Amino acid sequence: MTVHVETVERDVLRVHCRSWRGNAVGYDVSAYLVRGVLVDTGFPRVRGDVMTAVEQIAPRGAVVTHWHEDHAGNAPAFVAAGIPLLLDARCESTLRERPHIALYRSLTWGVTPPLAAPVVPFDASPLEVIPTPGHTADHQVLWDAERRILASGDLFLGVKVRVAHEHESPRRLLESLRRVAALEPRLLLDAHRGPLTNVVPLLQAKIEWMEATMGEMLALARMGAEEGEIQQRVLGSEEFVGRVSFGEYSKLAFVRAVLRDG
Numbered sequence: 001m002t003v004h005v006e007t008v009e010r011d012v013l014r015v016h017c018r019s020w021r022g023n024a025v026g027y028d029v030s031a032y033l034v035r036g037v038l039v040d041t042g043f044p045r046v047r048g049d050v051m052t053a054v055e056q057i058a059p060r061g062a063v064v065t066h067w068h069e070d071h072a073g074n075a076p077a078f079v080a081a082g083i084p085l086l087l088d089a090r091c092e093s094t095l096r097e098r099p100h101i102a103l104y105r106s107l108t109w110g111v112t113p114p115l116a117a118p119v120v121p122f123d124a125s126p127l128e129v130i131p132t133p134g135h136t137a138d139h140q141v142l143w144d145a146e147r148r149i150l151a152s153g154d155l156f157l158g159v160k161v162r163v164a165h166e167h168e169s170p171r172r173l174l175e176s177l178r179r180v181a182a183l184e185p186r187l188l189l190d191a192h193r194g195p196l197t198n199v200v201p202l203l204q205a206k207i208e209w210m211e212a213t214m215g216e217m218l219a220l221a222r223m224g225a226e227e228g229e230i231q232q233r234v235l236g237s238e239e240f241v242g243r244v245s246f247g248e249y250s251k252l253a254f255v256r257a258v259l260r261d262g
Contacts, residue, residue: 003042003049005057008195009187011035012149015053017042019108027108029070032151032189037124038062039142039151040191041074044110050074051081061086061122063129065153066139067094069101069109071191076113084122086129088138092119104245132180134173141180148186150199155180156190159206162235163242164254170214171261177207217258231255 006014013033031040031050038059042050051074061084064072075095078085087095095115128143135154142151155176164170181203188196188203196202213234220230231238235251242250 003046003053005053008032008189012187012189013057014189014195015042015050015057017046017050019043019045027070027192029191030189030194031191033057033059034142034144034149034151034189035127036060037127037142039189040065040071040153041078043070043073043108044112045073047074047077047110051077054078054081054083059083061124063087063124063140063142063151064091065141065151065155065191066136067091068136068154069105069112071153073109073112076115076117079115079117079119082120084120086121086124087119088131088140090138094138102245102248104248130180132176134169134171134176136168139176143180143183143185145183148184149189150180150183150185150187151189152180153191156188156196156203156206157192159202160209161206162251162254163239163249164257165249166253166256166260168254168257169261170210170254170258174207174210174214177203177210181207214258214261217255218262221259227252227255227259230259 002018004016006016008014015031018028029043031038031042036059041062062078064075064085064087072095098114130141130143132139132141132155139153141153141155181200185199188199190196216234217230231251238251247253
């Protein structure tokens with residue numbers, strides 16, 4: 001298990017978190033320090049290394065983008081260490097309830113301990129926290145308007161992301177993508193893809209691909225096609241992550257989310 005702190009540019013650090021379990025399924029995750037504000041907390045299996053890194057970089061507070069354990073997994077440890085947090089109220093509620101997660105997620109990332117202590121907020125100015133629901137209802141990002149830097153959590157992830165959780169809202173995700181594209185970010189700090197430039201064309205390409213893909217799915221559904229047929233015709237056969245997650249994070253779940261959104 002490793003956590004590396006890397007310089008992205010002036011006043012921007014990447015806290016790159018890896019584990020052999022994550023590497024086995026092709027996933028790592030990064031938190032980012034932007035002007036003294038840390039975005040996300042890493043996952044429970046690297047808690048010790050994350051907390052060591054946090055002692056070194058000394059953030060003035062942390063923003064949690066959403067409740068998933070690879071992003072909020074060490075939020076309780078941050079609170080215990082006296083680090084102020086900004087998180088959506090629904091995120092805080094979920095962390096206090098600590099809902100059941102599937103086995104593949106607990107094996108990969110670990111299980112987030114329940115959040116019991118009070119959360120102390122802070123003022124992130126001049127940075128702005130922007131709600132960006134879609135991936136989850138509680139998703140939010142951090143925006144540096146002066147330097148046009150967007151720390152985006154799981155908002156982007158890639159142009160042609162063919163898998164999703166069934167609880168996601170692709171329609172709301174599209175709205176969030178349009179909102180941040182209008183800001184014209186220069187640098188996008190993606191939790192799983194790393195720092196990205198040429199941001200606006202990437203966001204626009206994702207918006208256009210999602211619009212076309214969702215339109216094709218809905219057209220097939222109106223013609224009477226079943227979910228499995230829509231998946232095969234539009235997205236193709238299930239990917240590895242869809243199989244190991246037993247369909248929780250899959251192409252079929254993406255189809256179901258689109259059809260539910262209508």
